[in-house]
Amino acid sequence: MAMTTDIRTPAPQRPRTGSAAPPGPGPRRGRLRTLWGSTIGKKAVMAVTGLLMLAYLLVHMLGNLKVFFGPEDMNGYAHWLRTLGEPLLRYGWFLWIARAVLLAAVVLHGVSAYQLSRRDLAARPVGYRHRRRGSSYATRTMRWGGIILALFLVWHVLDLTTGTVNPRGQEGHPYENIVAGFRTWYANVIYLVAMLAVGLHIRHGFWSAAQTLGVTRPGTARLLKAGATVLAAAITAGFVSVPVGVMTGVVN
Amino acid sequence: MNLTLRIWRQPDAESPGEMRTYEVEDISPDMSFLEMLDTLNETLLTRGEEPVAFDHDCREGICGACGMVINGAAHGPERTTTCQLHMRHFADGDTVDVEPWRAAAFPVVRDLVVDRSAFDRVIGAGGYITAPTGAAPEAHATAVPKPAADAAFTHAECIGCGACVAACPNGSAMLFTSAKVNHLAALPQGAPERETRVLDMVAQMDAEGFGGCTLTGECATACPKGIPMPSIAAMNREYLRATAKR
Numbered sequence: 311m312a313m314t315t316d317i318r319t320p321a322p323q324r325p326r327t328g329s330a331a332p333p334g335p336g337p338r339r340g341r342l343r344t345l346w347g348s349t350i351g352k353k354a355v356m357a358v359t360g361l362l363m364l365a366y367l368l369v370h371m372l373g374n375l376k377v378f379f380g381p382e383d384m385n386g387y388a389h390w391l392r393t394l395g396e397p398l399l400r401y402g403w404f405l406w407i408a409r410a411v412l413l414a415a416v417v418l419h420g421v422s423a424y425q426l427s428r429r430d431l432a433a434r435p436v437g438y439r440h441r442r443r444g445s446s447y448a449t450r451t452m453r454w455g456g457i458i459l460a461l462f463l464v465w466h467v468l469d470l471t472t473g474t475v476n477p478r479g480q481e482g483h484p485y486e487n488i489v490a491g492f493r494t495w496y497a498n499v500i501y502l503v504a505m506l507a508v509g510l511h512i513r514h515g516f517w518s519a520a521q522t523l524g525v526t527r528p529g530t531a532r533l534l535k536a537g538a539t540v541l542a543a544a545i546t547a548g549f550v551s552v553p554v555g556v557m558t559g560v561v562n
Numbered sequence: 563m564n565l566t567l568r569i570w571r572q573p574d575a576e577s578p579g580e581m582r583t584y585e586v587e588d589i590s591p592d593m594s595f596l597e598m599l600d601t602l603n604e605t606l607l608t609r610g611e612e613p614v615a616f617d618h619d620c621r622e623g624i625c626g627a628c629g630m631v632i633n634g635a636a637h638g639p640e641r642t643t644t645c646q647l648h649m650r651h652f653a654d655g656d657t658v659d660v661e662p663w664r665a666a667a668f669p670v671v672r673d674l675v676v677d678r679s680a681f682d683r684v685i686g687a688g689g690y691i692t693a694p695t696g697a698a699p700e701a702h703a704t705a706v707p708k709p710a711a712d713a714a715f716t717h718a719e720c721i722g723c724g725a726c727v728a729a730c731p732n733g734s735a736m737l738f739t740s741a742k743v744n745h746l747a748a749l750p751q752g753a754p755e756r757e758t759r760v761l762d763m764v765a766q767m768d769a770e771g772f773g774g775c776t777l778t779g780e781c782a783t784a785c786p787k788g789i790p791m792p793s794i795a796a797m798n799r800e801y802l803r804a805t806a807k808r
Contacts, residue, residue: 341805348764349734349774350801426774433666433733433773439568439581439659440634442729445778452776518777521791524799528792 349426350522356422357519359415364512364541366412371548377561378551381485388484420460427453448514455507462504469497492556501553509546513538563589563654567602569614570661572670575677579670581659591650595638596621596628598649615673621645623786626721629728630674631661636725636784643723643786663724665733667771678724680770681738685722687766688759689742691751710748717745719787729784732773737781739767740797741789747800757804764801 345351373391376384394404465475469491473479478490491497516538520526526534555561564587572579586602593601596618603613619627623646632638638647652658660674668676706714720741727735743760746752752759775794782791 341808344761344805344808347768348801349768350764350798351805353774354798354802430732430734430773430776433771434664434731435666436664438631438634438661438664442634442780444729444780444783445731449776449778514777521777521795522775522798524795524797524802526792526795528790531792531795 349429352422352426353522356419356426357522359419359422360515361519362415363412363419364516366408367508367512367545368541371545374552375548377485377488378555381483384485384488385483389482416460416463420456423453423456446514448510451507451510452514455511458507459504459511462500462507465500466504488552489556489562492553498553498557502550505546505549508549509542512542512545516541563591563649563652565589565598565649565652565655566657568657568659569673570670571614571673572662573612574672575669579673581661589649591648593649594621594645595632595647595649596645615671615675617675618645624721626723629663629723629725631659631663631728633659636663636728637723637786641783641786641788643721646786663728665724665727665730665772667733667735668724668727676724678722680772681722681724681735683770684735684739684763684766685742688755688762689746691746692755693751704750706749710750714745714748717741717748717789717793720745720785720789721787723786725784725786726781726789727772729780730773731778731780732776733771734775734781735767735770735772736775736794736797737785737789737791739763740793743797743800744793747796756800757807760797760800760804761808764797 345354373387376387392402392405399407468474469476470484470487473481473487476487476491477494478487480486492501517526517531517534520534552561564585567584567586568581569584570579571582584602584606586598586605589598589601596616599614599616606613616630617627619625621628623643626643628644629637630644632644632647637644639651640647662668662670662674663676663678665676667680668678671677717740720738722738724738726737727733730736743763746759747756777791777794779791782789
């Protein structure tokens with residue numbers, strides 16, 4: 311049998327078909343454009359901004375528990391947040407920086423979610439006769455849950471930041487505003503629904519972020535899922551304890 | 563056993579399709595699902611009707627040609643390919659819905675046949691190693707550590723049937739692409755093109771109109787070869803690493 315000696319040299323150019331990303335002009339610019347332009351990159355943006363908001367929520371929840379130590383503790387803590395970073399920062403600057411970072415995170419998270427969802431829905435235009443339910447409730451409610459949370463954010467800022475819709479709405483007195491707010495039935499309903507939504511969102515979001523950022527390995531998948539459940543339950547329980555405290559009279 | 567089948571019939575890509583009902587009698591529980599469809603097609607031919615078109619080749623679960631959604635599940639109720647699904651998993655008198663893979667990137671060609679050439683283009687974008695062809699090289703010329711060989715083989719098991727895309731509510735090809743990327747990334751032969759491979763394959767995957775991953779896990783549940791969910795995390799890791807390095 312004759313040995314073939316036809317050894318081809320490698321093709322000089324890799325085939326680039328479709329809208330495969332062309333090499334960017336500068337390494338950094340091309341890198342960001344590649345990330346934002348791909349489904350994986352956009353999901354990574356969602357993961358990073360989501361984890362940032364999650365870290366904030368954890369601190370926010372722990373801070374809220376100050377309400378159980380009385381008005382002086384709570385209002386003192388709120389005042390301290392404004393003096394944080396002094397004298398490097400001026401009074402209140404730390405809060406404004408935090409707000410700017412969080413707003414950027416919310417916008418990037420939301421825009422990525424919207425764009426990816428549009429893409430996902432277009433990728434499966436026709437459904438099947440049978441609806442398989444292999445995914446969890448938390449997974450299926452990510453999109454609507456996110457919309458509920460975005461609407462809640464607007465309410466929450468108007469309620470306890472600007473005081474516009476708060477029955478008391480007195481600046482510098484968060485303790486009194488919280489108590490006054492949670493004495494109305496609607497504030498409780500809105501808050502409880504939103505806190506359940508945030509729990510579900512974290513339940514799927516935390517372990518999704520780990521998977522998206524490539525942290526998950528075959529051995530750690532179960533651990534990360536359990537971590538997501540614990541984190542979601544702790545954050546929801548911590549936030550819910552405040553209106554429950556007001557309703558039961560522990561906080562007044 | 564006797565079954566009532568409701569099958570998606572569509573004469574060609576442009577025409578609208580519909581579910582049509584057929585009664586199939588005297589089915590042996592030892593038949594495969596495809597043999598059962600063969601039986602139906604023989605009856606249809608004798609009646610002068612068009613047989614149901616479906617893809618198939620090896621019929622031993624290793625080629626990835628066959629595939630249809632049976633009662634809402636890609637490849638049906640068992641974790642195997644449609645050709646290896648046996649009728650003993652159905653009960654006499656059952657009504658079974660049979661539909662083609664549904665995804666924007668997999669247009670229906672006819673009845674249960676879809677065009678999966680999007681997968682070929684994803685492979686063409688980087689799912690290979692650049693090496694001189696010719697006579698097969700000596701198998702031990704490049705040493706491969708056992709864990710790397712095992713990892714590569716787990717992913718090399720992917721037969722490209724498309725069940726992952728069909729099962730995914732987003733029509734995402736992440737599991738398929740991750741199997742191909744991880745297969746070659748685990749091997750020394752794949753190392754020279756490690757970064758460009760994942761960047762180009764993901765770019766092509768996106769360009770084909772597949773959706774993104776929302777981690778529902780439907781793909782890994784449907785995969786007849788058991789490609790696991792963490793494969794997607796591994797590809798994400800490869801992608802982010804390649805983006806940082808380029």
